[in-house]
Every structure is written in C-alpha cells, then in structure tokens.
Amino acid sequence: NTSWDKASQASFKVSWSDIGGLDSVINELQESIVWPLRFREQFQRLGIRPPRGILLYGPPGTGKTMLAKAAASEVSANFIPVAIPDLIKGEIGESEKSLAQVFETAKRGPSIVFLDEIEAIFGSRENSGEVGKKLITQLFLEMDDIPENSNVVVLAATNQPHLIDSSILRPGRLDKAILVPVPDEHSRRDILCKVSRHLKIENAEDIFNWLAKIEMPGAEIKALVKYACYSAIQRKSKVLNKSDFDTALAKYSNQAFIC
Ligand code: ATP
Secondary structure, three states, X not given: OOHHHXXXXXXXXXXXXXXXXXXXXXXXXXXXXXXXHHOHHHHHHHOXXXXXXXXXXXXXXXXXXXXXXXXXXXXXXXXXXXXXHHHHOOOOOHHHHHHHHHHHHHOOOOEEEEEEOOHHHHHHHHOOOHHXXXXXXXXXXXXXXXXXXXXXXEEEEEOOHHHOOHHHOOOOOOOEEEXXXXXXXXXXXXHHHHHOOOOEEOOHHHHHHHHOOOOOOHHHHHHXXXXXXXXXXXXXXXXXXXXXXXHHHHHHHHOOOOO
C-alpha cells in the first residue's frame, strides 16, 4: 500500500458491505467489537468481558486495514491509525509520548486504535532497540489503563505473526487473534463484484468467472480493476470490456502492481 492509498482509505467511509469474501472474519469482529458496544447492558448483566484488543494477521493486501475501518464506521467510532514503524523511528521519550496522546484522544469517545505493523515493536526488542522496549511498556500501560466500560478497542495488524511476542497475546491486551486469509476463488469473485460494483462492464459474469481463477489478494484485484479503468479511459469508453482486463492483466504479469 502506498501512503496515498492509506490516506484515501481514511477519507472515505468503508462498510462491511464493501468487503468481499471475508464473511467469517466480519462475523467475529461483529461479535467482538460491535455487539459489546451496541448491547453494553446485556454484556454487563451477563458478566461477559469483551476483548480489549484483537490481532488481525494475514498476508499483505488481504483487507486488514479495511476491516478495521469498517468496524469503526459500524459503531460510529473514531478510527485512529498508528503506523508502529513510524513511531519506532522517533526518539526515546517522544515515541511514548505520541502513543500516550493517541490513547488520550481515543478515550474521549468511541474509538478504534489501529496499530499497523505491530510486529515492528517486537522486532526492535529483539534487536535490543531501546525505543521498541519503551514503546511496549507504554502500550501495555495504556491498554491496562483503558477503563472497563470505555468504548476503546485496539485492533493490531501484522503480516508477520511469527514475530509477535506472546506477551501481547493475553486477556486484557490482544485477547484474540484472527486470521485474514488470502482469498480463494469464490472470495476473489466476491471481491471483484464489490470493487467494481459502480462500473459498467460488458459480459461482467464471464469476466469475473475468468479473473477469479487467478490467485491474487484483494489489494491486487482492486489494482487490476483500476488498470482496466485506465484502459477504458484510453479507449474513450464508459463501459469496460474484456480487452481492458486483458490490458490490465498484461501489466500485472509484467510488473507488480503499485496498489
Ligand atoms: P497490508 O498488510 O499490506 O497493510 P491490508 O491487509 O491492510 O494490507 P488493505 O490495506 O485493507 O489490506 O487493502 C488494500 C485495498 O485493497 C483496500 O483498500 C481495498 O480497496 C482492497 N481490498 C483488499 N481486500 C479486500 C476485500 N476483501 N474486499 C474488498 N476490497 C479489498
């Protein structure tokens, strides 16, 4: 993902219905994040403690950021993205202060704090990076400090779950880890339908059936459709056809997409 893409995601509302092929992940997030906020009294009455944090793990471009954003819009919560590698770059003292500010902002209202590339915090610890160590301590402090009845949930994401230290995977920290898998053929077809639902496509059914056979994550499906749009624009056509997807696919085969 380019920073432009992240910024564009931040400026548009995403909902569950925009997400293709991840129904079971959506259901889990619905139960873990949406229900506790929506049915707070029932949860309290039944003595169920909802998760304070959830880890989303899976390969790049499978929709982790998108899921976090959709969860936030579903409960009308603020979406507060934090790129952990950027925090790590900071000076000792400054990085912890920035993290503390994030949680201070989050506690003002319903919020989802999205800690992207969370493994970077532990990578530093392995390399005995002082900033990483201090940040981990600060993160645990901040998470312990989230009041029981507050509407703050931490969603962390990683492409490299093997680098995650188990100290963060426990109740009160990241209570749950959910795999966001690469899409299978059925899911890829669903994603194709979702990302191109505002477009006019000639013989869409056939094109989707054909493209769904090609293994690629959601971010690349999105990029493929974008390149097909470029091709249609070049042909001065408002309707996409198979030749546009052929052109896009040729680009895909020749170079990695810049998603
Ligand atoms: P990374 O691990 O590289 O940060 P990610 O898993 O967070 O990636 P996203 O940033 O959510 O992936 O995905 C990038 C873009 O790809 C999304 O904004 C969306 O346009 C598209 N996309 C990815 N997965 C899906 C999906 N399942 N359904 C619809 N669109 C998707």
